[in-house]
Amino acid sequence: MNKARSNPVSAAAMHGALIIYTLIALFPVFVILINSFKSRRAIFREPLSMPNSDSFSLIGYETVMKQGDFFLYFQNSMIVTVGSLFLILLFGSMAAFALSEYRFKGNMIMGLYLALGIMIPIRIGTVAILEMMVATGLVNTLWSLILVYTAQGLPLAVFILSEFMRQVSDDLKDAGRVDGLSEYTIFARIVVPLVRPAMATVAVFNMIPIWNDLWFPLILAPAEETKTLTLGSQVFIGQFVTDWNAVLSALSMAILPVLILYIIFSRQLIRGITSGAVK
Amino acid sequence: MACCRIGVLETGFSLLEIVMQASRFRWHIVIFLAPAVIVYTAVMIFPLFNTLRLALYTDVDQVRTFVGLDNFNMLFGDPRWSEQFWNALGNNFKFFFIHMLVQNPIGVALAALLSHPRLRFAALYRSAIFIPTILSFVIVGFAWKLILSPIWGIAPSMLDAVGLKSLFAPWLGKEAYALITLSLISVWQFVGIPMMLIYAALLSIPEEILEAGEIDGITGINAFWKIKLPLILPSIGIISILTFVGNFNAFDLIYAAQGALAGPDFSTDILGTFLYRTFFGFQLQLGDPYMGSAVAGTMFAIILVGVCIYLFGIQTRLRRYQL
Numbered sequence: 040m041n042k043a044r045s046n047p048v049s050a051a052a053m054h055g056a057l058i059i060y061t062l063i064a065l066f067p068v069f070v071i072l073i074n075s076f077k078s079r080r081a082i083f084r085e086p087l088s089m090p091n092s093d094s095f096s097l098i099g100y101e102t103v104m105k106q107g108d109f110f111l112y113f114q115n116s117m118i119v120t121v122g123s124l125f126l127i128l129l130f131g132s133m134a135a136f137a138l139s140e141y142r143f144k145g146n147m148i149m150g151l152y153l154a155l156g157i158m159i160p161i162r163i164g165t166v167a168i169l170e171m172m173v174a175t176g177l178v179n180t181l182w183s184l185i186l187v188y189t190a191q192g193l194p195l196a197v198f199i200l201s202e203f204m205r206q207v208s209d210d211l212k213d214a215g216r217v218d219g220l221s222e223y224t225i226f227a228r229i230v231v232p233l234v235r236p237a238m239a240t241v242a243v244f245n246m247i248p249i250w251n252d253l254w255f256p257l258i259l260a261p262a263e264e265t266k267t268l269t270l271g272s273q274v275f276i277g278q279f280v281t282d283w284n285a286v287l288s289a290l291s292m293a294i295l296p297v298l299i300l301y302i303i304f305s306r307q308l309i310r311g312i313t314s315g316a317v318k
Numbered sequence: 319m320a321c322c323r324i325g326v327l328e329t330g331f332s333l334l335e336i337v338m339q340a341s342r343f344r345w346h347i348v349i350f351l352a353p354a355v356i357v358y359t360a361v362m363i364f365p366l367f368n369t370l371r372l373a374l375y376t377d378v379d380q381v382r383t384f385v386g387l388d389n390f391n392m393l394f395g396d397p398r399w400s401e402q403f404w405n406a407l408g409n410n411f412k413f414f415f416i417h418m419l420v421q422n423p424i425g426v427a428l429a430a431l432l433s434h435p436r437l438r439f440a441a442l443y444r445s446a447i448f449i450p451t452i453l454s455f456v457i458v459g460f461a462w463k464l465i466l467s468p469i470w471g472i473a474p475s476m477l478d479a480v481g482l483k484s485l486f487a488p489w490l491g492k493e494a495y496a497l498i499t500l501s502l503i504s505v506w507q508f509v510g511i512p513m514m515l516i517y518a519a520l521l522s523i524p525e526e527i528l529e530a531g532e533i534d535g536i537t538g539i540n541a542f543w544k545i546k547l548p549l550i551l552p553s554i555g556i557i558s559i560l561t562f563v564g565n566f567n568a569f570d571l572i573y574a575a576q577g578a579l580a581g582p583d584f585s586t587d588i589l590g591t592f593l594y595r596t597f598f599g600f601q602l603q604l605g606d607p608y609m610g611s612a613v614a615g616t617m618f619a620i621i622l623v624g625v626c627i628y629l630f631g632i633q634t635r636l637r638r639y640q641l
Contacts, residue, residue, distance in 0.1 A: 134354035164365035251454035
């Protein structure tokens with residue numbers, strides 16, 4: 040290793056640049072979080088100081104709890120996200136198994152057909168999706184969202200999972216066949232457990248866009264009882280623009296679940312991206 | 319990649335399976351494929367084509383009537399529509415160019431710093447810089463709106479601290495700055511994605527190549543320009559097309575920060591917000607699904623052209639190095 044790649048001056052400069060950018064990245068989140076715990080006066084007087092015994096106040100959170108049904112929104116978001124992820128993984132791995140395991144007429148074409156959706160955003164079809172959901176009576180149900188997100192997530196899931204399933208040893212599967220296992224058992228008992236890391240990657244990739252989506256909840260399920268957390272906080276904040284405590288608290292409450300999920304899954308996510316799953 | 323895939327396919331079929339194939343129709347293939355294909359076709363592909371078809375119709379006395387390309391003529395030529403459409407399209411291109419000029423270079427620069435072999439705390443920086451990317455547009459839009467608000471005064475007082483207070487303006491409220499400000503907010507949010515993808519590409523460059531460069535006296539910043547950058551060009555191509563597709567169906571951030579009217583005076587209107595207003599209606603404007611379909615069809619065409627340029631024009635020319 041050459042000295043030029045490790046001299047202390049350039050190392051300090053690199054840390055300096057990275058620290059500055061990290062501050063830029065975190066500053067807004069930090070400001071929102073600390074101010075959500077302060078009284079209205081303190082928010083305006085010293086927006087950059089930490090809450091102390093003088094300025095500490097939970098008034099914003101109280102307003103949010105009283106006015107908005109955030110537990111319901113949270114529950115809706117959970118149902119939609121978990122339901123969609125479950126279907127993406129189940130249907131996606133089944134299709135990926137068929138495409139990677141069997142040689143049949145149209146295999147290649149089916150693979151290309153399913154891959155089309157990786158590049159084309161599903162939003163383009165919104166007009167007809169809404170029409171269809173109205174016709175089938177699924178508008179303002181969580182099912183409409185689950186179906187849309189499943190369709191949206193499948194192309195990439197099939198693509199990634201079939202790449203991984205091709206690496207599963209054939210001897211293992213053939214041994215199962217010799218023992219009289221059905222193709223379904225081979226899929227469920229042998230292949231799926233072996234591609235579990237890839238399934239986690241797919242799940243983490245899909246989780247964030249589904250949780251954060253505003254477009255489809257706004258169009259397909261805007262009713263009070265089906266609002267997701269993202270839409271709920273958008274509407275809530277829109278109504279309370281002048282109540283700074285409430286707005287800051289609502290923002291913090293929307294940030295925290297994602298932040299916690301990120302802290303739990305960040306390793307998985309970063310490993311997924313850097314392992315070239317999306318090449 | 320393609321060569322090894324064929325290799326696996328050839329060895330992947332046992333004698334047993336060939337015997338089974340001869341004996342009966344393999345229903346399990348159908349059963350494995352059916353759920354994914356049905357959901358994908360019914361909820362994604364069919365509506366997509368149906369939307370393109372609806373763009374050729376209009377509502378005459380509540381009867382769906384075929385009008386050919388009239389909707390598109392109206393969209394591009396009739397001042398009632400075209401003014402907003404061209405405005406949104408132009409803004410969308412500005413939005414995209416700002417991303418290309420700011421987001422991707424910053425992403426590459428951060429990745430280059432992070433991939434330095436002896437950098438400490440690299441994982442910490444990486445995770446922290448990626449945090450904005452995981453936040454929803456609603457949070458990002460409102461958070462920045464508050465921070466840039468002249469009422470709260472965080473931005474002006476921070477500028478004051480470095481003696482630049484005179485530069486402050488209510489950026490989101492001024493027509494001249496609002497689009498640039500929102501683009502930069504979006505850049506702030508998404509810089510993590512190019513950073514991660516480029517970081518992965520940089521890590522995959524073999525050490526031997528860099529050492530060979532060092533022997534020839536190419537080190538430090540030179541090594542980046544002369545060795546690493548040419549090798550990561552394919553990844554830069556990928557992030558460019560991802561940025562393009564993402565920008566041309568963006569909606570959420572503008573909607574969260576400026577509302578569906580994309581104010582002030584439509585200066586931040588992009589195709590996504592224009593599509594929303596057109597087909598769903600907003601305030602006094604009634605929704606028109608047929609014009610909405612025409613807007614969606616145009617977005618589809620733009621994205622398709624972009625993806626084709628990438629696939630046939632850029633990607634094929636970039637794959638020159640085999641690592």
